[in-house]
Amino acid sequence: MRYYRIEQNNSVSLIVETNESTTYNLTATEQGPTSFMELASAAALTNGTVDDVSRSLLDNAPTIELTTVREHLVRPFDPDEVWGAGVTYAISQESREGEGGLAESYVNAYEGERPEVYFKATPSRTVGPREAVGIRGDSEWDVPEPELTIVLYDGKIVGYTVGNDMCSRDIERENLLYLSQSKIYSKSCAIGPCISTDETVGDPLDVEMQMQIDRDGDIVFEDSTSTSEMVRTCEELVDYFARYNEVPKSTALLTGTSIIPPDDVTLRAGDTVRIDIEKIGTLENTVEQL
The missing domain is CATH 3.90.850.10 (Fumarylacetoacetase-like, C-terminal domain)
Known part of the structure; x- marks a missing residue:
């Protein structure tokens, strides 16, 4: 999977593009992750992968057009x-x-x-x-x-x-x-x-x-x-x-x-x-x- 961050209306969202080329807004789910590192932290706690954590959110995540994602890209994460x-x-x-x-x-x-x-x-x-x-x-x-x-x-x-x-x-x-x-x-x-x-x-x-x-x-x-x-x-x-x-x-x-x-x-x-x-x-x- 590919993970993007976008900024719209002064709000940052975490987006995932699945290997089937469907794109979802993970921030719009109840869990509301806004960064890739939040998923990495959850994966570390469960001994799973980032993609495992992401897949658990997809059923409740709305889709978003990839063209919209590309228009609003920001840095994908903020490395320490x-x-x-x-x-x-x-x-x-x-x-x-x-x-x-x-x-x-x-x-x-x-x-x-x-x-x-x-x-x-x-x-x-x-x-x-x-x-x-x-x-x-x-x-x-x-x-x-x-x-x-x-x-x-x-x-x-x-x-x-x-x-x-x-x-x-x-x-x-x-x-x-x-x-x-x-x-x-x-x-x-x-x-x-x-x-x-x-x-x-x-x-x-x-x-x-x-x-x-x-x-x-x-x-x-x-x-x-x-x-x-x-x-x-x-x-x-x-x-x-x-x-x-x-x-x-x-x-x-x-x-x-x-x-x-x-x-x-x-x-x-x-x-x-x-x-x-x-x-x-x-x-x-x-x-x-x-």
Whole structure:
């Protein structure tokens, strides 16, 4: 199942799209859940799944048109924290070849037992569908990074969404110690449009991913890949994220990218970034100069 949040008349509702493509408003039931994490909490108490909890509400839930849902989308959940994993695809370390000392660090992260896991964003730095992501005023090479994103409740995988890990590549390239400045800033992360559960996604390491950057009606970059190219499992990344860590109730964990625009492509204000992940959906954001 796919879970959306919408806002109409200053009111937020939780919507579920079943695998039969019927869409229901779960907030309009007597139980009235307004967030995916409420369902995850109920599932944890009953040792069931989020989809089990959702199915128990469907008989009393009114339907809603999917077109209406898409017109009123907001961020599918409000993660307490957003984390990222890096160098999980070969292209990520290959793209740093020729960058001196940086290259060795990325090769070691790609080949080593311990993955790169880093803090990415807070809710205030994270935007949802059709909101603007930001590019820094002190950066000249800014790119989106499309990533399968794990949704965690109490450190356990409860679903997947689409993520955009915005990056100021020239700041990162200048000095590896500047990595946090290249990754963490206002509007540096986007997630959405929904949360898909295991039941819908199936094997998360076997889904297709596409990204497109549009500018003034023209496509300036597009590429596609598959999560089958990832050298780490989702469980492995979650394990290292949680080690000796104070894990919050809800977390988004981005899993790395294998789509990297070439050096001569950089985002500009007014661009549109579209990221599509099979069995989840399309995350679309405009770009603004901070």
